[in-house]
Amino acid sequence: MRGNKAVVGVYTYMDDLLNTVAKMKDKGMDYVVYSPMARHEIESATMPEKSNVRRFTLVGGIVGCISGWSLAILCSLDWPMRTGAKDIVSLPAFFVIGYELTILFAALATFLGILHFCKLPDLFRKVGFDPRFTDDKFGLVVGADDNEVDGVKKTLLDSGADECSLV
Numbered sequence: 001m002r003g004n005k006a007v008v009g010v011y012t013y014m015d016d017l018l019n020t021v022a023k024m025k026d027k028g029m030d031y032v033v034y035s036p037m038a039r040h041e042i043e044s045a046t047m048p049e050k051s052n053v054r055r056f057t058l059v060g061g062i063v064g065c066i067s068g069w070s071l072a073i074l075c076s077l078d079w080p081m082r083t084g085a086k087d088i089v090s091l092p093a094f095f096v097i098g099y100e101l102t103i104l105f106a107a108l109a110t111f112l113g114i115l116h117f118c119k120l121p122d123l124f125r126k127v128g129f130d131p132r133f134t135d136d137k138f139g140l141v142v143g144a145d146d147n148e149v150d151g152v153k154k155t156l157l158d159s160g161a162d163e164c165s166l167v
Contacts, residue, residue, distance in 0.1 A: 001127065001143035002030035006167040008128040009156035011138040014039060016160030020140055021045050023155055029148075034129065034139035053113035060109020061102050068101030069094055128167045137162075 011017040072094035080088045128141030144152045156164045
């Protein structure tokens with residue numbers, strides 16, 4: 001988080017939180033939002049762009065498809081078993097392994113993408129986290145420099161924060 005201080009605002013109402021998030025975005029401040037439940041309003045206010053996890057899925061699928069076809073073709077070339085007049089590299093028979101490894105690699109890449117972008121597992125306690133944010137309160141933690149702290153506190157309190165503290 002930008003700045004050497006963190007200002008924590010505790011909110012009871014989500015509307016007040018969303019208004020404050022809009023103000024912080026307009027000022028170009030760095031912030032983190034905590035919510036007791038997943039709400040699409042908060043998600044659209046904080047992250048309007050599409051997730052990059054889909055790129056992980058695409059790359060995993062492409063790698064899986066190439067790996068499946070390569071595995072099947074190289075295995076059949078390494079251990080050729082002629083049956084009748086059929087080719088050693090019989091492409092229709094290799095669709096199954098290509099398809100299965102495409103799904104496997106795409107699923108694993110999606111899982112790794114979710115872990116990466118959600119910063120999971122979170123082994124260390126987050127700056128400004130309050131246990132009330134998992135119960136019934138919304139939280140906004142804003143990173144600020146020493147000269148910006150008073151202005152950020154005033155903005156949070158004027159926007160409807162129940163309380164505001166410096167961490």
